[in-house]
Amino acid sequence: MAKYLLLKHYRGAPAAVNDVPMDQWTPEEVSAHLKYMDDFAKRLERDGEYVGGVALSPEGSFVRYDGEGRPPVTDGPFAETKDLIAGWMVIDVDSYERAVELAGELSAAPGAGGKPIHEWLELRPFLADHADTTE
């Protein structure tokens, strides 16, 4: 089993095929989407492939050290262009192929018009903190 991070972006990823902001959907479409995500996580949990997941607020800041005795610099909460992570899910699966399969499934969550969003999800393998001794 190997762990993978599935990253969902607010901004910074290529545009989704069905790229309509959520507040422009119908309430039923919103509910269907949330249920899909929820069911997906529950199923992974049941199958023993779920590690954890977190939703993040879109209001993020970049922060930088600005010298001794000075407050850190922040770019403020409303920078115009930057990659913004909406949330992540960590899965523990048998193979890279399985991780890709699951990411594809999550990307197919229903959106506007009940059609899949086809959004881009970033898939990042975890690096182990020790050398592999079994091979």
Place this chain on the structure above:
Amino acid sequence: MNESLLRELVPAVIGVLVRRGADFATAEDAVQEALIEAVGAWPDDPPREPKAWLVTVAWRKFLDLARADAARRRREERIDEQRPAEPVAATDDTLQLYFLCAHPSLTPASAVALTLRAVGGLTTRQIAEAYLVPEATMAQRISRAKRTVATVRFDQPGDLATVLRVLYLVFNEGYSGDVDLAAEAIRLTRQLATRTMHEEAAGLLALMLLHHARRPARTGTDGRLIPLAEQDRGRWDTRLIAEGVDVLQAALARDRLGEYQVQAAIAALHADAATAAETDWVQIVEWYDELVALTDSPIVRLNRAVAVGEADGPQAGLAALADLDEALPRYPAAAAYLHERAGNAATAARLYAAAARAATNVPERDHLTRQAARLNTQLRG
């Protein structure tokens, strides 16, 4: 084995040990070890006096712990000299422990953790689970808190307002893992209210009971947030409401108003309405005026503006909102609600979407997104 009885005995037993000269941190560890022994021994051989049993075993554990630490040898000798032979006294050690655990030198997060551990008798694992942090992290937070209060004299009078705020924080954390923190906060506040007879402790207890009573109706089966006006009032716990109202009335009768009593009064007026339409908004606004006078909090003014919108119409609510800073938490949500009622659907939809982006929890964000989606669907249709 009655776990809640055990938990109730914990603070008193820690208190006895500390009064006998034990330092707080070691006393607390000793009591936890005594509890483990109790869990093993009591089912087969239940003690006649559970508290005395725990005091005896915990004191022995404390001496073991003190001896095990060579660096503490000198203090151990001092304790041996002073070792009292008196039986368990009737002084209220539990109350002292509340004040110690909510000491102003602690951060709110540390005070909450220490209160749950020492007064509440929860295990570190249970507290860690409730706050969704690793057990090792919570263990560190608790031991750091214990070190912080190690030098605090146990007989100093504490600040009740701080204790109440800590309990309020516990209550707000709600339910997770195998411990329901809201129920735990109610238990601890009930105990505190009985011991202090303070009207604000009673006010906080009433507030918790009245909010807790609505919990079954507050979320749908899918975890969806259900706003007060749409809740199925048949699912409210009438027994808790009746108790909350009784506690509140007894407190109000003493004529020493404080913010928790006022918040409880507002919650009681909501609980009292058979339907949302029957809510006595005029009286609620009057209580909000009291609350503004007591706290002068901008958040209270924001809530008051929503109540004014119900009592005197959305335009009056928007006028009340106009004096406030738009950067306040939940300002866009309140403004969206009032604008929708005033017939400005497009503005309301825009504000709901903004409120969803600023939401700090998932159910609230999803609820606000649905509101924006609902209005935008109407506007298109």
